[in-house]
Amino acid sequence: YHNKSLITNSDYLLKCDLTNEDEVKETFFKIAKKYPKINYLINIASLSLDDDILNKSGKDFLRVMNVNVVGSFLAIKYAIPMLENGVIINISSTDGIDTGHIYNIDYSASKSALNTMTSLLSKRFDNCKIVALAPNYIDTFSTRSMNQNFLIDEMARINQKRLLSVKEVAQKIYDLLLDKDLPSGSIIRMDGKKWMNIMKSIQLMLIEGI
Numbered sequence: 001y002h003n004k005s006l007i008t009n010s011d012y013l014l015k016c017d018l019t020n021e022d023e024v025k026e027t028f029f030k031i032a033k034k035y036p037k038i039n040y041l042i043n044i045a046s047l048s049l050d051d052d053i054l055n056k057s058g059k060d061f062l063r064v065m066n067v068n069v070v071g072s073f074l075a076i077k078y079a080i081p082m083l084e085n086g087v088i089i090n091i092s093s094t095d096g097i098d099t100g101h102i103y104n105i106d107y108s109a110s111k112s113a114l115n116t117m118t119s120l121l122s123k124r125f126d127n128c129k130i131v132a133l134a135p136n137y138i139d140t141f142s143t144r145s146m147n148q149n150f151l152i153d154e155m156a157r158i159n160q161k162r163l164l165s166v167k168e169v170a171q172k173i174y175d176l177l178l179d180k181d182l183p184s185g186s187i188i189r190m191d192g193k194k195w196m197n198i199m200k201s202i203q204l205m206l207i208e209g210i
Helices: 021-034 058-082 102-124 148-157 166-178 198-209
Strands: 038-043 083-091 128-135 187-190
Touching (some): 038 058, 083 102, 102 128, 102 187
């Protein structure tokens, strides 16, 4: 958690390894004791280990899939009994649709799987709405840590005009949680469509991060 100042005394925080089913089960057991019924679940944990396929191991590939797909599956599995007319949002990516790179085949595959899981699970459960939000590059800590020349090239390749801000993605999540007309199973794409000087945006981002 990169900004601990956002944590208040009323927040209920639990640490959990999403790839460990016993830990996930125990975590939701603790949540249920404090909050027997919940309204929302947002699966936002994600991992990317970008590299050429010849440099990737099966262990690396599975690690990405376990965090991005199995982790979300387990969270949904143990949250479902606690949800009554609630909403589950899986944070996917446009890489799971059509912007994937040859270096992130595991990440792209995981987000594509997450989209499929969203669609299929929406047909299984009628006590909640399950949707996915698929943004492209967001102005986050991990984005700031990338090779910036690579990021500029990637944004040009996928025709992304600007980085999405954390605030607007958060606002979009909030809007989806309250959208009564959004069908369960929907995959919502979120692009940075407005033109912006990419190089200037990157430079400003780095300055703010110092």
